[in-house]
Amino acid sequence: MADILLIEDDVAIRSALSRGLRELGHAVSSSPTAFEGLRLAVDDRPDLIVLDLGLPDLDGVELLRMLRAVSRVPVIVATARDGDSEMVPVLDAGADDYVVKPYSAAQLDARIRAVLRRAGAEPAAEPLRVGGLRVDPRARAATLDGQELDLTPREFDVLHYLATRSGEVVSKRQLLTEVWQLPYGGADKTVDVHLSWLRRKLGETAAEPRYLHTVRGVGVKLAEPS
Amino acid sequence: MADILLIEDDVAIRSALSRGLRELGHAVSSSPTAFEGLRLAVDDRPDLIVLDLGLPDLDGVELLRMLRAVSRVPVIVATARDGDSEMVPVLDAGADDYVVKPYSAAQLDARIRAVLRRAGAEPAAEPLRVGGLRVDPRARAATLDGQELDLTPREFDVLHYLATRSGEVVSKRQLLTEVWQLPYGGADKTVDVHLSWLRRKLGETAAEPRYLHTVRGVGVKLAEPS
């Protein structure tokens, strides 16, 4: 599934997680120390790193910053402390996610998949094109037939999400969880509102769609006008 | 003269060189181990590193590669071996120069000056242009429509950073870590203040931007006025 580097000093946890993750299909290398871990991170270039905070030889945040200096490899931090406040500096230092001990390999696997999914979706820094529509993630700007569109952040996110899946039907639920990052709770009228605003700015109506097509009972899709 | 980091395990050589280089006007920090040295390289960002190959805890070439992963800081390698063939992999790994033991502080100083001269001359310090804005890293000066702008050091750094990424949205967090070199800690009001000052000196307001556009919820971007 993925190359995982596990940096964890407790030998029991380390071997248990290694075994567990391997059974779930990952390739796992591990290190009991920060420095050795850093070396492995540089040499082996794992797809993802699981980093325990309570290392003996170096503060976890410190190591995290060094890792970040070296690469943008996703890092999941594991910690015994459970206060959320403890996690703020860690996340600020560039961690992608965290788990609180005790945690199982299966739990960790779920996080790993989520983080990798997110990370994998990212490197789309190239402008996207759908017909006369151009969506540029780097500039966070969109143009329609050369005309710059004045979009709000959320509108841009929605358009961008649809543009990366142009031609594909996307459910509102999907938008809510992916764009809004909300656990789907039914309050999806907000999505409707934003789609409406988008349509207006795209110069079209729901009755006369050009790019943004409603698929009744399913969702919406972004497609080239025919 | 320069911030030098000396990574050398032999205590006699280390202290002798430290003293010698200090007398020649350099600021010297040092480490007897590779890992500690790496940490200092990341944290202190020296102007140049002098690296001994015969370290106890990690192969020199290995460390060199890790250093290169972290930064492009010039590295002079010191070695006891005298065969030139030994040096090929070292130079391939990204060393800028090397000296063979035994060597004096004065000798080293000459190398240091040569490397820094080369390194300092090199970085494509071409003036950047964004519309009527010109940012000259070499002179650390900027002009707007031919008019020289009176910028403070920090203001210039911010403008320069944005100019190298013109058209791209840059987050405040990014500015804080890249320009201020701070581990993001949330104190990003400072960034706002500097942006505000920049805007004033660019003759624009946030409400009527010409070059410096805020992208709400994300950051700012420098772009040509339309």
Added chain:
DNA sequence: ATGCCTGGTTAAGGCGATGATAAGAGCGCA
């Protein structure tokens, strides 16, 4: 045909992000 359900639009309020200013701290330089 009619009522329900899905989807669309509009309006209004609250919240959070941003912008500007001023005061204080730090620092280098004289």
Added chain:
DNA sequence: TGCGCTCTTATCATCGCCTTAACCAGGCAT
């Protein structure tokens, strides 16, 4: 050691965006 320039921090005003709510319009099933 003192002065002045910069940078930082704090505060407040402002503005834009998102959400919520209410209402409207079609289509589909009964």
